[in-house]
Amino acid sequence: xxxxxxxxxxxxxxxxxxxxxxxxxxxxxxxxxxxxxxxxxxxxxxxxxxxxxxxxxxxxxxxxxxxxxxxxxxxxxxxxxxxxxxxxxxxxxxxxxxxxxxxxxxxxxxxxxxxxxxxxxxxxxxxxxxxxxxxxxxxxxxxxxxxxxxxxxxxxxxxxxxxxxxxxxxxxxxxxxxxxxxxxxxxxxxxxxxxxxxxxxxxxxxxxxxxxxxxxxxxxxxxxxxxxxxxxxxxxxxxxxxxxxxxxxxxxxxxxxxxxxxxxxxxxxxxxxxxxxxxxxxxxxxxxxxxxxxxxxxxxxxxxxxxxxxxxxxxxxxxxxxxxxxxxxxxxxxxxxxxxxxxxxxxxxxxxxxxxxxxxxxxxxxxxxxxxxxxxxxxxxxxxxxxxxxxxxxxxxxxxxxxxxxxxxxxxxxxxxxxxxxxxxxxxxxxxxxxxxxxxxxxxxxxxxxxxxxxxxxxxxxxxxxxxxxxxxxxxxx
Numbered sequence: 001x002x003x004x005x006x007x008x009x010x011x012x013x014x015x016x017x018x019x020x021x022x023x024x025x026x027x028x029x030x031x032x033x034x035x036x037x038x039x040x041x042x043x044x045x046x047x048x049x050x051x052x053x054x055x056x057x058x059x060x061x062x063x064x065x066x067x068x069x070x071x072x073x074x075x076x077x078x079x080x081x082x083x084x085x086x087x088x089x090x091x092x093x094x095x096x097x098x099x100x101x102x103x104x105x106x107x108x109x110x111x112x113x114x115x116x117x118x119x120x121x122x123x124x125x126x127x128x129x130x131x132x133x134x135x136x137x138x139x140x141x142x143x144x145x146x147x148x149x150x151x152x153x154x155x156x157x158x159x160x161x162x163x164x165x166x167x168x169x170x171x172x173x174x175x176x177x178x179x180x181x182x183x184x185x186x187x188x189x190x191x192x193x194x195x196x197x198x199x200x201x202x203x204x205x206x207x208x209x210x211x212x213x214x215x216x217x218x219x220x221x222x223x224x225x226x227x228x229x230x231x232x233x234x235x236x237x238x239x240x241x242x243x244x245x246x247x248x249x250x251x252x253x254x255x256x257x258x259x260x261x262x263x264x265x266x267x268x269x270x271x272x273x274x275x276x277x278x279x280x281x282x283x284x285x286x287x288x289x290x291x292x293x294x295x296x297x298x299x300x301x302x303x304x305x306x307x308x309x310x311x312x313x314x315x316x317x318x319x320x321x322x323x324x325x326x327x328x329x330x331x332x333x334x335x336x337x338x339x340x341x342x343x344x345x346x347x348x349x350x351x352x353x354x355x356x357x358x359x360x361x362x363x364x365x366x367x368x369x370x371x372x373x374x375x376x377x378x379x380x381x382x383x384x385x386x387x388x389x390x391x392x393x394x395x396x397x398x399x400x401x402x403x404x405x406x407x408x409x410x411x412x413x414x415x416x417x418x419x420x421x422x423x424x425x426x427x428x429x430x431x432x433x434x435x436x437x438x439x440x441x442x443x444x445x446x447x448x449x450x451x452x453x454x455x456x457x458x459x460x461x462x463x464x465x466x467x468x469x470x471x472x473x474x475x476x477x478x
Contacts, residue, residue, distance in 0.1 A: 004029045005163045009072065009220035012166055016061055016071045023061070023071030026166075027054040027115050030073045034117065034164045040140045042149075042158040044078045045086050046118035053115040060113070069227055070113030075165040077156045078119035079126060080211075081200040082106050089202050090122040090134035090152075093328045093348030103200025104232045105169055105211050112227045117165050120155030124350045125319065126173055126204040128152050129421040130412070131180070133352040138409055141183060143446065147406040150180030150421075153214070157184040160214045167215040167224045173204050174307055175401075175425025177212045178437035182401035182449025185439045187466065187476060188214050189221045191459050193432030194239035196225075197232035205314035206237075208307075208429045217476045218438065218466035222250040225459065241457060249460030250467045257465050259285060259452070260295040260394030265424075273443045274400050281440040281450045281469070282398070288472045290465070295390045295397070299382040303427045306383065308419055309363050309376035310430075315353075316360030322348060355415070384431040391455045396465060399424050401437040401449035424451060434459045438466045439475035447475075 004026060007015065015021055027050055034043060047053075050073065057071035081087045081099035088094045102110075110116070123133040131139040131154025139154040141147040142162035149158045153170030157180030160168050170177040172190035181188025189212050196211040203209060211228065215221040226247055231240040249255070261282070269275040286292060324330040324344025331343035349357070363372040390397060403423055412418045428435040433453050440450040450469075454462040470476050 008216055009166050023054040023057040027051055027073045030117055030165055037162050040142055040158050041137050042121055042139055042155045043118045044088055044121050044136050047116045050115055050117050057113055067113035072166045073115040073117050075117050075120050075159045075168040077122055077153050077170050079171055079202045080106050090124045092135045093322050104197035105228050108228050120159050122155050123152035124353050126152040127352050127356055129418055133350055141406050147408050150183035152176040154180045156214050157181055160186050167220055170214050171209055171211050173208045174429050175422040178401050178425050178451055181437045183406040185447030186214055187217055187221050187438050189436040192434045192457050194237050195229050197235040197238050199232055199234040203318040205311040217470055218463050219250055222246040222463045244460050246460050246463055250463035252464055255464040257290045258394045259290055259292050260390055260397040262297045263294045265399055271404055277441045277448045278400055284472050288468050293394055298386045300427055302379050303430055304423055306376045306379045307426045309372050312356040312360030313363045313373050316357045319357055380430050387431045395461055397453040399451055401451040405443050405446035428453045434462055436462045436466050441475055
């Protein structure tokens, strides 16, 4: 039998169809790997019915009734609800929450024939850039276990990078797919806001959250994204547009690219290794026939402060439902209703979540709403307009995914320094634009990533550009 650890998603699909191996064999391989790599702490819970699901897939394949991803074992970030299974969001608040319904993303992948291996670890309520805020403990980077995998979707990134699943779902509010993808040396895509349904995806910041994919390469990401994208009437922010054939678009030789280089941002890169890697990556693109043009992204420097007003404000509103009354953690023997609220929330939420709730509540309070939240929304519109102006001249924009390689566990104690980890990823979320991170090299054996940001609904263009880069480099196979 083939070495299953080296197969891409496309190769796995072909292997299952040609019966070189079965879904049960593939699922058993991953379950064994998960058990061997427990120390990475990438999973919060495993699906006890995984082998039963694999058996059903094998039966469908035998009868030639298989779906597009039939028999492929995957992992879901523990922010996506699955009916009758635990969904914790990495928090004590939801430690024992059994969801009464399934998210649209899960339903779509399930109907495509995937086998659910389990739920991956994450920063609590998706708040963090290192996967150190989870109630279930830190996730370790499989390349160097003394370092972080990035956050908040660090469990999913680690699972793909350590070969514990074929691909994994994640969510990206301010870079939570792209930053972990860069730190773990894999491909991660955040589609246009509204391209993937948020129904059943537990909310952090509703105007920023977007579901996406971690995969080994751009072609795998394209195929997986094709199966989770699409209109959903249950999600009022869902875009009612037909899903393009992302996989075919990614492989197309007809796509033309003019990549914008934000001159000021690149000049201001502090780490020389990151800057050098950026220009080396640019050379690879130029050699593959991609055109390059310098651009000016005005107002982009305000992205970080704007995000850290809007995101906490929305988190404060979304997390107000966790009050110890309807669901979630409830304190023991409350004296009265106020005591129930106070102690349930104090015991259920971790420090980072409490911090953001306090900031958000302050920004939304009387007397400060206009000064902070309203002003942040106005600047957000200016940032969005800067991108729209740029896309009149270019088809995509390139910048580093992160300002540095993965850092050591517990090495960043200053909250502002931690928030600055998202400096290059946040702008795309504020504007609702699609963005992808792909591996671009290594510094002292630690991966670096480059990021492409595209115009609205132009995921196919980004995947094609990424595939072009990967055809002319080998960083994604290392």
